[in-house]
Amino acid sequence: MSLYRIGVDVGGTNTDAVVLDVRARDTPHRGVLASHKAPTTPDITSGIEAAIRAVLQESAIDQRRVLSVTIGTTHFINALVEADTRRLDRVAVVRLCGAFTRQIPPFSDFPAGLRGILDGGAYYLDGGFEIDGREIAPLDESQIRRTAREINAAGVRTVALVGIFSPLDYEGKQEETCRKILLEEEPGLRIVCSHDIGPTGLLERENATILNAAILRTGQRVKHGFQRAMARLGLACPLYLSQNDGTLIDADTAAAFPIKTFASGPTNSMTGAAFLAGIDHGKREGMGAETESENTVQPQVIVVDIGGTTTDVCALLPSGFPRQAPGFVDVGGVRTAFSMPEVLSIGLGGGSIVQVDPETAEVTIGPSSVGHAIQQEAKIFGGTTLTTSDIVVALGKATLGDAALITDIPESVVDGAQKRIKKMLEGVVEKMKVSTAPVHVLLVGGGALLVTSDLDGVDKCIQPIHQGAANAVGAAIAKVSGDIDIVEMLEGKDEKAVVDAARQKAIDIAVAKGAARGDVRVVEVNKMPLQYMHQGAMRIQIRAVGPLAVPTELTPPPSPPLPCSDETEEGEAEEDIAKPQTASTQSSTSVDLGTYRPQVKSGVWYVSEVDLELIATGCGILGTGGGGPTHHEYLKALHVLRNGGQGKMRVVSPKSLNDDDVICFGSWYGSPSVINERIAGGTEIANGINAVNKILGNKSFHGIMLDEIGGGNGMSAFPTSVHFDVPIVDGDAMGRAYPTMYHATFSVYGHSLVPCVLSDARGNTSVVMSTDSDIRLEKILRTTAIELGLACAVCANPLPGSAIKSHGVPNTLSQAWYLGRAVHMAQRKKINLVDAIFDVCPGKLLFTGKIIDVRRHVGGGYTMGSVLIAPLSEDEREHSSTRVQPITSDSHMIIPFQNEYLYAALSDSNGSDESQKVVCTVPDLISILGQDGEAIGSQDLRYGLRVNVIALPAHPLWKTEKGLAVGGPAGFGLEMPFVGAGSEFSEARSVIEEFGV
Template sequence: MAILRIGIDVGGTNSDGCLLDPSAESSPNRGILSYTKSPTTPNPSEGIETVINVLLEQANVDPAEIASVTIGTTHFVNAVIEKDHSRLAPVAVLRLCGPFSHSLPPGIDWPTDLRDLLCAHVAFLDGGLEIDGSVIRETNEVQVKEECARIKAMGIRSIVVNGVFSPADVTGERQEEKVGEWINSCYPEADVVLSKEVANLGFMERENAAILNASILSFARHTISSFQYAICHRLKLTCPVFLTQNDGTILQAADAARLPIRTFNSGPTNSMCGAAFLVKANIKKESMLVVDIGGTTTDVGMLLASGLPRQAAAVTEMGGVRTNFSCPDVKSIGLGGGSIVRIREDDLKASILTIGPDSVGHLISEQALVFGGDVPTTTDYAMVSQSLLSQSDASIGTMQLAKERLLESIQGKGYDLPELLSAYEAAAKRKLEEVIDQTKTSADDLPVLLVGGGAVIISPDREGKVSLKGASRVIIPEYAGVANAIGAAIARVSGVVDTVLSTEGRTTQAVLQEVSKMAIERAAEASPALDYTSNYSVKVISSTIPTSKNSSSTGVPSTSSDISAYIPTIILSPGKSNTSSLPYSTNYEWYLSEIDLEWITVGCYILGTGGGGTPYPHFLRLREMMRSAGATVRVVEPGWVDDEDVVGCGGCMGSPTVGIEKLPGDELMESQNILYDYLGIKPGVMIDLEIGGGNGLQGLILGASTNMNIPVVDGDWMGRAYPVGWQITPVVWAGDHALFLPTTISDGNGNNMLMLSARSEKQIERALRAALSEMGSSVGCARGPCSGKNMKTWVIENTISLSWRIGRAVALCRSQNDVDHVAEAIIGEVGGDESARVLFKGKIINVERKTVKGHVYGEVLTGAADVSGSGTGSNSSMSSDSATQFTGTLKIPFKNENLLAIALSNSGGERVVASVPDLICVCDARTGEAIGTPEYRYGLLVFVVGISGSEKWTNSERGLEIGGPRAFGLDHDYKPLGIFKKPRSVIEEYMNAR
């Protein structure tokens, strides 16, 4: 029986190969029968053929014994990163969305040059599904054929079809499939990519992935076909051919040709998995950095104690484009064995050499000095400065040639050779140490695994050891030069399921068993040629409702070169009388910049305590209003508002899960227009219903709209997010009657309701929730206005300022590569240790959830994990200085928002360590940003922060009755987490800064 495996990694400089016997992993050679390294050829299939021939010859193996050939390649992602017109095709996108998402066209958050290259056409067509599978609009064949005619006339041959909630189609609508069939019938020459076949739930990220996939299809087909031809026809191997995926598992060649995007990040994954394989028998389980030095680049990633690469947040960037693939968290720099070394032409003695980022690449054997060429490379400098080659006659001659040519190249430059060699060693180590520091998430030194063929460029000391700043020790395992090929050879099969299943009348275990069976079947389909029981690794992602892009990251790096020095714009506003008793607020307005908006977005999601929906689409919408329409976004102190001013309020109502798929239409403004057309007045200022989540940006969007153009109060009615609209401070302080009538909701799809009378805010909520379930579980809501006087009585002050401060704290930690301490930084912004604390650090180990009447119910369990170097700064479950420290598990039940934090001890005891109205915020340990309840998934490394809720909730029985644990049917009395401290106004702090 054929059991031997060949792994090949095709890099920019070299193609590495390994022949492995998986049954002999415990042997001294780890089952490695042969290995080789060969320059990558312009036609990579020729290099693959050479590598395989050498492997078989070295091991003296019959080709019939080969069970599989697995290839890792960076060719496809390089085409995107390099923005190569010759390998990328323009793409047309047909969105099946009905009236939704029009304000957020494809590529809105892409690098401009890549968007202009790929996003050639978009059409917003009828179609799309609601979260429950009901139809938003029926697909229209006439529309599709008309668009196909336009696309064909434009010469575009790659088409993406993306339908709202298409991956969660449980009713058999098959909208994307039907549209694909219509396209094929009227434009058969086109390549059609259905988004649901490329990625999972998360509309924008899935569409991005589908566009990248479509743009590379033709090139990928040609390349993979050449791989297969070389292996199956020229070499006469009868085994299957696979490509490695981003997560380290394998994909059949035919599937890879259809879905090349799944291979984009396979190179770094192969190296990390190969490195783990090489040391797992001899190194204790601990987190360590893998530094893979190739011919062109150095890739650095974290290998966790589990032996698996640390994953980036599920929303990751490829060439500046957000996608929702599982990928290793890797940083890359232009340093490799072929990097070009140049002598500076100025007199800056402190930096007399530059290294890279350009490289001679696969031409190193022709152009490097050591091979008789005329281009000085890192390999040349390393060989001259160190005795890196065995002292054979041939090696002595080769090194002497490099030395002579190096001396020729510096003649007349004013430097001697020892000076240059010393400068080279310092520069090379400095570049490596910098990327190591950027990859770490704390100041602690970590072990470093040094692999890759380019590792020879790093100079050992007199004892033959390599030392690097930031590394507790440097390990160079045997076979390190081909770790990437070894990683490809050991890659396994997986089956991934992301679906929506009804939980009615079924246990969680029954649902998990069904999803597990689906995943196993998909794994078997992925590779029927391999023995399942011994070689498969089944990856199951299961959920009873849609899961999202995961990380709440805005994905927008701060444009400020010095975050700590950034000063917001505070302007004295003319024409407003001062009725405030607060002298610092007199007539001043805060004009938001894009940087302000980025930070507020991050802070809003953290204050959302798991709910409120992701702010990211609303951030993009508002940023586009600022960029394209010149909208001004203004914030004012609550005390600045006149008592007689009309204060408007609006936001989104419904399940936060919907927001990951059904991007906003005009429902928000539509509900406002219906309300104020009925009243015959206009508001003079807006206020947010809640600061938490996406609703924290809705007041800003409404205020900046062209038909309003009014400022927004620095405050809201919740100080966080709550699941229902009557859980607000006006109800606490004004009594249990209807306060905001009329109230209007709009679903953006032609359905509107205007509620004119009701007995209470709670009754308004109940009536609208009943309608909400039939309106897609998400609507825009406009609440009746109130007076400025009442607003100042009810408002929780300075919550936009607080969001800004939290977001800035996260950005500062990330800019300083200190994400391990982001929890403490957040605590510092919300009042310090007296007001907040770290409740838990670990990983998510289980999630249960269901959607009922627009609410997401469930609970998440977080367990202790070895998270050193993973953005959490501790291996223990709890913060060491926390009064609630324990070891075990933290259970967090939620209803849209997190309600309780319950410590489960190893002995089975339970203790509530935090509860509403205090804030329980679950954050991604890799980014420091919030994770919403729809985004909870197994394996995410997290930290949990508890923050004291506003005294407007906690200082009265009425507040606790409406916003405390018993308001949610929980048998628990509220105990304060700490002392609430009022956030400081940004306007107050910075009004005289300029």
């Protein structure tokens, strides 16, 4: 007999529902018995109930044989985006961190309005782990109980519990133990553990945990509302909600982790389209990351969902799930780290407005649309607005409305609009492609009729049945996942055995969640060697998925729903709903950068919030792929500036130094993967400077200079300068980022780096008094850094002002400021970003293209690898014009990296060594920029990104025989001559000199 699943997808305008016969999935209609589209209601629940009731009536199925109902809803994310105080609670953040993380407090990058609603205080407790599994500090039960009482006394009932490296603590034992103690002391608390929410990257995981905690009460209300609706419908089956990543969770789990359902809508559409098209079978299912590279003939499947106003496009992975967005996802102005599909949207739909320029006769489409008023506004329905639907009818490709009403549309307009639609679709599909493999496009949505001819670059275009209900079908067929994220020490172990054991764990987790064991498949295996780690440390991430198991016995009809007035949303007291806020960390949005002037008085630049934001962007460009991300360091500096740093955070010119002034150094040393999780305590650099000055007998010093301007280290001195109330010298010891201490210009030209100190937030201080070479110093420092957890401060030998002036790279903070201002102004004015950069800094555009391959491995303690970039098509090049043209070639470009980018070479499509023609090498700066002009670090390179590769000339200190021996190709073991950027070096302008008049 037939068995059924019901899928529901709640959109902003409509709520779709389907009934699916799970035993008829292989039939031509894919088991879809009925579908219905109902208006989305303000309370969400009644619209869902109406849609389900309609499909039950239409299909006339035996409701006792319904196995499950799965709902995808926008209810939870709306509460956050709208900053709805009726649906949000204050959250206390408890960090298990020992001495660490205080340099970036919780809520640091929340929008001001949302922070005011949610901030319930921060508590720093003993606990947390190192990346290799060692405890930072054991839990202190008395401390935990005291904290529970303090939270309760503050009137806060919801807690976000965040432990350092808790995602790598299998089953989250430390967080769970702390949670248990908190609840023993205060049973009424609602607690969310971060290991259940996201991967490593403490601040972003914590932000997501806070948001999840804030809507827990709402999650429970919504769950009860859904359950009451099912009872009214006579459905006794389990209730599930669909997650962002295309899998499902039961209603109780969804109520506990509502954040995991935020972006389920696009995912439902994509997976539903694949199912309806019948491509969810065969080789694609179960093919994981380990085999993907071996099956290069597999087509790329791209789903194109055309609605009334927009077209949403997503690529399906071999696993059958949508490709996930990289890095961090912004939710309501908050930077978070959790899995969401990568969706590109363009303003093209069935209701898009077609316009003709009266002077040039150029036809343009959208982004404006008549939307749901199409039957009143479009010409084929008697309206006066020319839409894309009118164009399709005029072409004879559709039978909508009355074709007699559009006979007056000029043929040239119809032809121009058809070509424009085609070009828009081809462009967005091209952006989603990640390789040269054949492309199969799945067309779904009510606007799919806009595709009237073959698309260039697309091998096959498929319009599946029931395409208008793809989103609800995706919810109905959603699978269960089991995920593993662990660090294993492989020394003395068989790697295959370790990975196989982890694969089995992931399968067992999926089965425990309700998957059918025999149908569970591992779809993703990621193995990442860890930097600087001995014992062959490797991070292993595995995902297993499978369909829900069919129960052996069907559930009986439900009892009548019980009244539950305290859980309903009706009748709540109305409160003001705060308007959505822009992120409070983006200070530049409130000023006119064209007229903004930094504050410079008497030769001193007093740094503002706007200055910090601009410098952070510039440091990314000067990082040449390394130096670590700038966001955390920017937040650290911003926090200090806002909390007593005004007037103390200042910069002076190296020209102002006396020859005998003592200038200290201090920056971060270790692995970015640790630094971004085990956030600094804030005392590390200051302790290191104090230690080195104590050794040397310096009673005082006169300023701080950066080791490297590139990446996050370019901002590391700002908090320390306020701590000591000394200025930062406008310059650094590299003029860019480099991977080792001996890449400092001072080391190159004979200035000693010792004594050199490593220090951490726990008070551990290690001093290297002398070495036979700076290369030896680097090896000693690296060994000590491993013991200190791969994240510490390094403070080299202070130098006199005379050395700073003779062998430092001057004005690089100013250079970062000018670069950042150029990028931010270009973003606002919508002008060419590359041109804007070269207006303030000489350089050369080496290549414009799309990343098609990234290879990484760990060697010598560094992240090494290469990135391969393909040229853009002719159509794409039209939109990439710039005054400074790249090398005209259809070649690809390969860029090897050792943390930083080492050289750029034109190559064949495989990047083979024999095909390479080197166009630029170190020490000149090679930077890869995204479409927004922001630099992309080597750790953030990924398939599909469209990028510009630029080169900037290095300081002349690097062009001498001594400089090239260390910072040029030979210094990295490359047997090739130095190839410059092709631009003459020009000393960076000084903010102090320009704005000090």
